[in-house]
Amino acid sequence: MNNALALAYAQRLIACESVTPATGAVFDALEDMLVPLGFTVERFISGEDDENPAHGAPVENLFAIRLATNGRHFAFAGHVDVVPPGNGWASDPFVPEIKGDLLHGRGAVDMKGSIAAFIAALHDIPKDAGTISLIITGDEEGPAIHGTRALITHMQKRGSIPDYCLVGEPTSVNRLGDMMKIGRRGSVNMWISVAGTQGHVAYPHLADNPIPRLITILAEIEAITLDDGTDWFQASNIEITDLNVGNKATNVIPAQAEARLSIRFNDLQTGDALVSRLRTLVERHGGSLTAMISGEAFLTPPGAFSGAISAAVEEVVGIAPEASTTGGTSDARFLTNICPVVEFGLCNATMHKLDEAVAIADLSALTEIYCRVALKMLAAEA
Structure with a gap:
């Protein structure tokens, strides 16, 4: 050779x-x-x-x-x-x-x-x-x-x-x-958006702050254990990879709050099932979710x-x-x-x-x- x-x-x-x-x-x-x-x-x-x-x-x-x-x-x-x-x-x-x-x-x-x-x-x-x-x-x-x-x-x-x-x-x-x-492992990215109503912090009854609802959503997601792994795969994991409000003012309740997730999953999960599960959770709190499945396990x-x-x-x-x-x-x-x-x-x-x-x-x-x-x-x- x-x-x-x-x-x-x-x-x-x-x-x-x-x-x-x-x-x-x-x-x-x-x-x-x-x-x-x-x-x-x-x-x-x-x-x-x-x-x-x-x-x-x-x-x-x-x-x-x-x-x-x-x-x-x-x-x-x-x-x-x-x-x-x-x-x-x-x-x-x-x-x-x-x-x-x-x-x-x-x-x-x-x-x-x-x-x-x-x-x-x-x-x-x-x-x-x-x-x-x-x-x-x-x-x-x-x-x-x-x-x-x-x-x-x-x-x-x-x-x-x-x-x-x-x-x-x-x-x-x-x-x-x-x-x-x-x-x-498979991979899916998700984007969560929670809409509110912008307003002055001194008049919260005239606004709707989306941040607490986003925090609630992320807390529920963080508490999820997808699985314990298999003989060939490690456990699936959900990671919060970004938070964004974009509020530069100190006295304004923002109109929107966003987060991004990345999930790496084993063959006990599928991309579609994960998207459906998380979308149901997010929508229960008034948010919306979009996703991109990069590949299945x-x-x-x-x-x-x-x-x-x-x-x-x-x-x-x-x-x-x-x-x-x-x-x-x-x-x-x-x-x-x-x-x-x-x-x-x-x-x-x-x-x-x-x-x-x-x-x-x-x-x-x-x-x-x-x-x-x-x-x-x-x-x-x-």
Whole structure:
């Protein structure tokens, strides 16, 4: 296996400034890497007709496939968009720089490094081993409206649904290989508004203060215990994330009070049921509630897929990864609707931070792990 390939690919991808939503040069780089390996590359823009600013700008997506007449269909999914680098980097975040045994640059671990490792692994996967595809979006770090969901629609229309999908998010914690994700909690955000009547504080009988009612609502919500968790998931939790009245005067009763909630929930709950429950509570006190469900909880039960990843990791780095459902959401929440999904990738210690960096040795080891996982799953029995 050519251990230098993953490093070279990662450097090229990092050099493409692809702050979310990503388009253009970074996808040109991917296409240049994949076409010589026998892949058909299909690129398209999504969201051009969407006038909702909350859905973000149009984004580019890429689906690449190398067909085989035998074997299973194994997919790798990821994103080439990155969060803004912020100020204070020791070097240009979009000029990849090697310092000692580390490669620095925005996206090094989240997640251009893992994409580079997978493409490097393709050089050692025979074309007749089975069908391989890559599902790459430019909209994971943003609203995620026109990214992987649009790619799934594209795949369904062309009849290219994989048997298994590995998402290359940075799941490792203390060292490469110590954790994989076999599920994720769901996520829903809610906005509560309580209307009142503005007035002078000296004449409260002529006004209606919405703040006490909002406080009552939030106290009831704070007292809720949704569940105690499951064998694979931690307990669901409700967090109050914002309060807003906007009253700059000291002698005015405000006309409106607002709050925002974020709920992360396990597979004992559903987004719709949570919204209905909280809306009923809020409306009982005269308020209103709107919500946005980012994704439902999902679980890929331990089995052949997670077993293949565990075996490959142990073969290459000598440890067995913990199967976990902790952390935030990822695009796996969409892909789980079409096939079994597991997430596995680099150490996440520096993702979204200044001076993001990946160990060059980890890029090499991850390339070997990805190669072994793909070969195992392409040969898996139906």
